[in-house]
Amino acid sequence: MDVDNLVREYFKLGLRYSEIIKCLDELHGYSIGIRTLKRITKGLGLYRRKYKSDILQIALFVLEQCEVHEQMHGYRWMHLKCLERGLVVDQDTVLGLLHIIDPEGVEYRKTRRLRRRVYSIKGPNSVWHIDGYDKLSRYGIKIHGCIDGFSRQIIWLKAGVSNKNPSIIAHYYIESIRQYGVYPRRVRADMGTENVHVEALQKFFRRNHEDEHAKDRSFLYGKSTNNQRIESLWGMIRRQGIQFWVNFFQELNESGYHDGEYLDQEISRFCFLELVQDTLNDISSIWNRHRIRRYRQ
Template sequence: MLCPTYTCTWKEDELLKSSLHDYVLQNLSRSEILDYMKRDFDQYTWCLPTLSRRLAYFGIKYVNYQVGIDHVVAAIEEELQGPGKLLGYRLLHKKIRVNHKLAVPRQLVYDILTSNHDDLLEKRAPKIKRRKRGGIGTFTSLGPNHTYSADGHDKLMGFQRNMFPFAIYGVQDVYSCKLLYVKVGKTNKNPKIIGKWYHEFISRTGVISQILRLDKGSENGHMATIHAYLQSTEFENPEDSVIFGSSTSNKIERWWRELHSRLVKYFKEKFQYLFDQGYYNPDEITDREILALVYLPLVQEEINKFVELWNNHRMRKQNSDLPKGIPNHLYDFPETYGSTECGSRVSEAELEDVKNLADVLDDGAFVDKELERRSKELLPNLSELELTDALEAYLYLKSSMSNYRLFIEVLHSSVPMNITKTPLFLILQSLF
């Protein structure tokens, strides 16, 4: 007798096999994987024993002791050539599993580092911390998409936030600690760019949080207005959906320390080297544009990788009412932790409406188009540039364009607006 369809087709389902493999490499527990399977592959029947049998059928193991030591050593050495040298062995082990698809035990990574790079382990060893003065603030949230914490990070811009054209801006879900997006551009002080990033995120997810937590900076004006406008049907006073406070009391501020110590410092050392050796002049617009052209995509790529690591790492119990667990799982399955989804759905019509009213940038390009065109003529594979080749590429482009003078028109010069804004939007805009 033939088996029912729902029990037979899973053996040929390559997407199922790939998803199971990825979740195991991320070190999710079987119960956490089961939640994703029930949601994403609900055409099949699921329970813990069934999950274990299917993992065994596909030959997927949490630890594969058949992986050759040479492969692990090569993967570690590759990571240590980049920002991976700033990671502790735990995060490095996770990066080896996720990025290199090597299901190796954590102890093996530690042993290789001890044998070949004990100096790096010593640098990352815990230090005695000074006692903090004052009380420690706590963060609370009812569930995912209840409160978003948003802020900018300027450490990569160097002295007086003006040396290097790399500004970072991110948004974090307070309940799950999941990083929703982290963007890098030449500035994080243009409110239209900040608003554009936020609008893109909402358009992608179709969900908006109840509360948006910001600091009182002019760069957040468009973002706050967009949020309040979209929440105008949920709040009697839409401006109450945006909370302002100091950066130091913002949830995402703690995460910037993680990003700085484990990623930003790597790039900052590279850029500082160029400056110290006279290869980069922050007052020369061409130098800034070439540096941004070469490194912006690479910095964004490494940030994306670090965000993925963070969103899939297991957090310990915090000094707050927030639950412990893996940010992605906390965000996707709040009912497992006694919470509920708190976000509001947003229609495409509302998103298009607020996009026009806010006048967010349609062109997100951060590099002069003419410079980009000339650079691609000199380096046709510029978009495929590896991090290890970036320094050489920058010096080559700088030398080749030594006689080229870049002229950039001021963005958004005083052109009369041809968009009729609704009274509600104008009122909200005046508040932020």
């Protein structure tokens, strides 16, 4: 891909100029300065504040998202979805539209804010947190995820037939190592037999290291409810899309179309598994490019 197309893609993702320059240099071998980048964006007609999309078009998109996801999307998340759609809009405009279109949702999100304990970790890939998510398990769809404790990057977020099978979880782990080209210093998981293969692999990869978290210390077990990072991830994916599927299957159940038996679960997976995965992919894509706010004391 040439420089122009790369700049267009990174600009669409909402990256700052400094971030685009770094990506071009480190990922693609193109070394350019800020002036060159601005000249390229101008030539491509890419502007942050100029030539904004029609406000009615933006409002209709925000309304559509509010109707689908009810009161779950905050303005930062909605802004990223607008950028993904190709709309040119700033965060303040999105916030203003949400106050008009979804005032109840704005107030709802304010009342549910929690002050969490401070989480301290040294750097990226210091700890990967893994766990299963069972809100759709009754309907045959099992979700499993992994998040980096420092950067909060989603490593994987998968919907499948099981989140308790050790071989499946190990497959997610190995595929992610292949994808990213790194493995973590430590993995944290809850006490379950589904993690035994990941534990063995992690300790094998760290067997020759001599740091304080090497060998047997490279895998941590603990209560799922105390796994702060992954529990936070589950709350986020529920707000940003999975609640739709929870409501959908609950309605099927209450209407007598899904009783949770084997055949119903198989039909659910055949019809909806890929759609649920699409939702998870969408959530991961947006989450992994949003900026993390620093913790305020």
